[in-house]
Amino acid sequence: MPLGFLKSARESNRPVPQPEGPAPLVRSDRSEVLGEVEELGIGMFWATDAEGRLTFLSKRALVELGSEAESLIGNAITQVFQDVEAEDGAPTQRSLAFKLKARSKLEEQIVAVPTARGSTRWWRLNGRPLLDAQDNFRGYRGSAVDISAQYAYETQVARQSQVDELTGLANRRKLGERLKAMLSAFRVSQRSCALMMLDLDRFKQVNDTMGHPAGDELLKQVAQRLSSIVKDYGEVGRLGGDEFQVLLPDMDDRGTLGELANRIVQSLSQPYQINGRRAIIGTSVGIAIAPYDGLEADELTRSADMALYSAKETRGGTFCFFTSELRDAASKTAMLGDRLRDAVDRDELKLAYQPLVDPATNEVKCFEALLRWHDEEEGDISPALFIPVAENDDLIIRIGEMALRQACIDALSWPETIKVAVNVSAKQFIRPGYRKAVAAALQASGLPPGRLELEITESVFVGDLETVDAIFRDLKKLGVRLALDDFGTGYSSLGYLKHGHFNKIKIDQSFVRGCTENGDINPAIITAIVALAKALGMETVAEGVEAMDELELVRERGADLVQGYIYSRPLTQEQVLTQIADGTMKCNPDGPPRHRAERITIFRKVGLIHEDHYYDVILRNLSKTGARITGLAGVPVGTDVVLDLGHGQLVVSKVVNATENSQGLKFETPLISDGSGGFMTRHRISPYSLAEAGIPLAALGAGAFPLAKWREAHKSVPKFVQMDLSI
Structure with missing residues (x-):
């Protein structure tokens, strides 16, 4: 109100007019209101200087944090108010430091605030940059609301969804x-x-x-x-x-x-x-x-x-x-299951018997019963294909019981010194009533229990071992023998052997194959398994022996029996009876002198790159270290080439032997196992590189590689003769 107006009013004895509305607040009134706001839990207040240091924190905030003002005032605000990690379920937001540096408004900024008690509170900040009359930045002024309860709930909900x-x-x-x-x-x-x-x-x-x-x-x-x-x-x-x-x-x-x-x-x-x-x-x-x-x-x-x-x-x-072959395999597997059920109904599955031989005397001590299936349309179908299909449903139960009954009947015609071994799937083994099925097969055939061996893989140990123990005890009471098949490849049953259920351990062929190669540790593993078995009073069988050097090694390491092509392929019952007609059964070893690297027989078209030409060839076989191809003539020994196995798998190779239209390749870098019996390169050429070479990603397939367009672009005379690959 102007002083002149007050003076004239007194002089005229007129009443002084009063302003409308409430009286203006003095500074002490403003502080009181801010205190009341805090007491009501509506908010807290803070301020910084131009350097981002905390200069003020209201009383309520200090109480919430359990801190003295002296311990916080002067600290960088980003040390007191910390950004919330996105993994904690917080909404996505710019960091506090970024906004402060940009002098942006703070709107609903969620921060974590450590307390003096070691816990953490979550606050929602609002703030504005303060400028003086000359537009100089003086710091931030802002408010805060504690949202810890709400934040914890929302974080929990967000976490549960993730x-x-x-x-x-x-x-x-x-x-x-x-x-x-x-x-x-x-x-x-x-x-x-x-x-x-x-x-x-x-x-x-x-x-x-x-x-x-x-x-x-x-x-x-x-x-x-x-x-x-x-x-x-x-x-x-x-x-x-x-x-x-x-x-x-x-x-x-x-x-x-x-x-x-x-x-x-x-x-x-x-x-x-x-x-x-x-x-x-x-x-x-x-x-x-x-x-x-x-x-x-x-x-x-x-x-x-x-x-x-x-x-x-x-x-x-x-x-x-x-x-890519798995796509075709999936549909084939479904069809195979339908045909397998029909084959079982028509009794088309037969048994063949592979001998287990004493390497010291070459006498047959046991025959393992193996399933065989000859399909009228597909021919012979490998057990590696149809057994897993049968395992996926109860069909393996029917097949297993059929094999057990027939094996017992066939073995009764053999000399009493020869046992029969029958494979048992885990699904069969844990099925209630399996002991009764074994007892029924023995009774129906008249085979003495001691001549029957049940070969069980380590997969039977999966699950409740108390139940497995009970089944083992029931089978032992029958008098049958138990063999642990594929030892060392499954579920780590080493400690389980001490229970004494098994009469025999079969050393898996993966330890036998290549055991004579320099630097291979498998001989030590074979020695350890044999020693363990002898200490526990069990026999050992070396599986998959094919070469004379492998036979010599497992014999020296003390294996009691040997099974593999070195002695015999699986035989029909008629062939077995013919060979034992003289009252004895012996097999003389016959095989290559040395182990060769495992090869997969293949018959498919692949590519071969030499200089600036791409040739089509047929891949005949494949191992980790080399391959044999046909389809080119005039390729001299020593030629450097690149074998294209498809899907970016390029293998730098050298021709190490050659005939008129066939070449043997040695790889610069060995292939690795694909986990399912095949081989593959460790690395592949990226489709991104192929796309950069002008090949659309959608068009990539077998034989594609960055220089595939050479087929059309290059007109130079090829060094080799491309032969007709039509089959």
């Missing part, structure tokens, strides 16, 4: 989002990533025999083991049930991936302690790699699923990489 509640791993939703985002980003930067799909073998058996709480505990332990193996290399998640997934960015080395998958298989196959009881499971792993096996998340996931299915079909407890 995390598997049982194991604490990423769930299906989070894994899907991560994979999509990663593939999208990696396409731009031309990076790769691998996807592993895992499925636990025999998990249902644990659930059924030990209860669902035990199954849940088992899943938690599986999650812990997986996380400890993968570590920071990738992200582990649970899709649901007994399915897990591992996402591995920037990994395309199939040798490294195979080693990692093998460690996962071995680790998850170790025994578990659950509520004082012991259980064993296994796992199968399927592997697909982007961009080779898929560019989109759905495509890559389907590829990994197909690889997983193949791993389980092979035998379980192994890993498999995706190949």
